[in-house]
Amino acid sequence: MSWEAAADVVVVGTGVAGLTAALRAREIGLRVLVVTKDTAPAGNTGWAQGGIAVFRPDEHDDGDSVEQHVEDTVVAGAGLCSRAAVRAILTDGAEAVERLRTTGAKFDADSPGSLSRAREGGHSAFRVIHAGGDATGAEVQRALVAATGDGGIPVLEHHCVVELLRGDSGALAGLLALDAAGSPGVVHAPAVVLATGGLGQLYAATTNPEVATADGVALALRAGAVVADLEFVQFHPTVLFAGGARGRRPLVTEAVRGEGAVLVDASGRRVMAGEHPLEDLAPRDVVSEAINRRLAETDAECVYLDASGIGASFARRFPTVHAACREVGVDPAHEPVPVTSAAHYSCGGVVATVDGRTSVSGLYAAGEVARTGLHGANRLASNSLLEGLVVASRAVDAVARDLRAGRISRQRGGYEAIPAAAVVDRDLLQRTMSRHVGIGREARGMGVATRLIDTSSVVRPLRTRQAVEDSSLALTAQALLAAATARTESRGCHRRSDLPNPDNRQWRSSIGWRLDVSGWLIRCDTDTSQSIA
Template identity: 40%
Template sequence: MLTTDYLVIGSGVAGLTFAIKIAERFPDRKVIIVTKGDKDESNTKYAQGGVAVVIDKKEDSFQKHIQDTLIAGDGLCDRAVVEMVVKEGPKRLQELVNWGANFDTNSNGNYDLGKEGGHSEYRVVHHKDITGYEIEQTLLRCIQQLKNITVLTHHFVIDLITQHHIKEVKEKELTCYGAYLLNEKDNTIKAIQATNTLLASGGIGSVYGHTTNPVIATGDGIAMAYRAKALVKDMEFVQFHPTALYMAEGGALFLISEAVRGFGAYLRNKQGHRFMPDYDVRAELASRDIVSQSIDNELKKHGDTHVFLDCTHLNVLEFTKHFPNIYQKCKDLHIDISKHWIPVVPASHYLCGGIVVDTYGRTSVNNLFSCGECSRTGLHGANRLASNSLLEALVYSHNIFKYLASNYTKHYQIVIPEWNDKGTTIPDEHVLIQHNLKELQALMRNYVGIVRSNSRLQKAKIKLDNIYQEVEELYKTSKISVSLCELRNMVNVAHLIINQSVKRKENKGGYFNIDNVYNTSQKSF
């Protein structure tokens, strides 16, 4: 059994930032970072837009950023949290710069600030259209310099360890003691006992199949926390990015950054009509929920599979400078953005809910913290404002660091039982896992997508129950594998999304049910 002072599950901006800070402050304490893929594979890596931070105090202000966030969240944000995160933003950004992150500047040497949907001012700090990758690489370079950090790549966290696993522990309050890990290279399972555990495991995009997230985004942290009886909330608020590059074969989709619309691109249907002004006075710069729902309505109205992003009126040289990777991706697909419209479709992009935490990142389970997309802080409310996610991860990882730097208790040694897989066998047919996965993803897209209804949600509950029964039987009788554990986690996440959707009786932000009384702030599609 391994032991550590701090166990970090996930290698995105949230987990890495915390690990660097706590390891630098306490060089005599041990930090273990666990990731199921390569150390740089995370949602952070694929974040194109940037970090929303108030920089230009002449044109912008904290109050404007706060107000934009509250408007996007549609009345469900925690205002105190919003104010705290926005005001902390400049300090946390400067830390990234001090660590070596490079962000684009203009000819005057000032930050080249972008403007995205829902923002009233230019405030998005970015590194071309690969901001997340730049931040990720910066943090990994810092990690390599710290001798008290161990990174376990290709290790899958099966479950958190709580009293449920340790009979001699008599504590009444739920407590996390670490986690069970599957070494993907040799299929061995071991336990890590941790004084404190941080879930920074990212999002749930793969639950829908068609997503801008990497394939590793299977909601593992949320599912583990749910099974450990941690409080999970607002799972109905799944944000769909309005403009993912349409690919007829489906699967993981390439993201066309919101900043492209901020740069001046238009959305058109197949008839060539620029439709966003019909839905919102902000047109293409309306918040993501409005744009996604508008596109969904256009597709259903005309029976189309996608709409188009028109960049033909924009300066190609400037476009290429700002969005080199998007330009190259389109070019590779023989799309000349100066002549051709880019086919786009909404895709699962970000979860606004998750594991409930306080301002110090504490969950309802002792010694268990959560940060990043898998957490529910109260910042996003019913809909995340563009580029607020990296900001949230930076601020909350710092808050968790501050709390644990001042509150550390070494727990007594306990005996954690070895993983028991007696009576299990290697499944004869991997096809059963893949079949259930495809069925689950189709169910979520068709029944629990951008626009929902009571009847579809009820049918989804019935269909999911059948999948759940089969997956649980597989889990109980089969040797553990990553694909089986991921499927089990996705079923848990789907259950949370469906059941919390059923309970929401009012349309808010990214949640839209055609059977609910329409919120006055929302159009009736």
């Protein structure tokens, strides 16, 4: 062991959930340490364009309410939301936003004291607040990073978590990590909050940054936790298309469609006309599927977003999108913007209550890595930042309660050797997942993908960040494939071309998965029930 550290709670990740958890821990007097494999500003949060969906009692549309926000969320979730979890999280939303504002986050205003509100896909009211037009995530991240620094919260940057450590009782004892030089060390803590973000790097094209390699899902599985709903990967319907480009792609926020932009094909025909009552503001899975169907019909690589109706105000309202478009030579105020779908958000993850508790004592999860029951089979637009704010704070409060009650306690944990795990060449894995486990899936293709990933796996010691990331991607890909193959229907953002209809008699429930003692994935459906404790 090259180094050691200790805390009451260690937070893994520096996005909205991770830094919110750290700030709450400091506020209530817990010794907190933040660990991140990159820098504090890195992660998904900074790329979020749309905003934060929240009902605020002092400013809202006539007829809007928390309950209406709940209904919109449940409808988008296609039968798999936990209504109790949805209500609990959304009810806490306004207070969470106000806490965020006290840290220094500044949102766009219509007039002094009145925040601007937008409407996005699936929402029945204008309730999405935003910052910098389309730079909400960047502003949230800026404010949280600044508050963390001002508060003197220690952050171990460039420290990659390899494994969660268990004590003699089976409860969490801390974690094993590699520092910037690759030296292993241990952080001792009775509680770990996973806030590691998503899994977009499973796919060749994604809106996620390079750090989104499913680390939290893999860490939790190897620690004995249950995961669920991994088959529900939301593909953002509109990312900027640039022929053949791979990796992180700039997204074109659906708030552009909220301002009146419409999707058209190469011949100018509306894509969403007749597809859904909300047409271009339909839920994302509906829009993504309609785009893919039109591409197949026309043998085209992309469709187009006609935002000419927004006119000269486009650059002011959507500066991030405008800059990205101009980089590829498109003036969105006067020219149609080429767009296509890309992997965007994981609706599933580590099964957790709305208080962040998982099936492993001492392990908590918040943000995109967690499956709380809020999103169900399809996330409602701009609910994600809100979930991170609310559940992260609740998780740290749960840690404090569990420490006081003696449900968790400090245990001595260490390691004997750097663990080894199966890895797969990342390019091969991403091409395989994109081809066979994207929007249109079917049994034969997923069988091919499963065999290819299994036969291409090589067990290696996890001595580098790349090895850790590749092992996380490999294990999560196997779990996602198992879940997508097992769900023999189409629901939400899980779309199977061989089974295009939902089956409410058999599949109106989640599929849970865990690793058995031999390291094999097994189903455990009964472990996905929700708790509001």
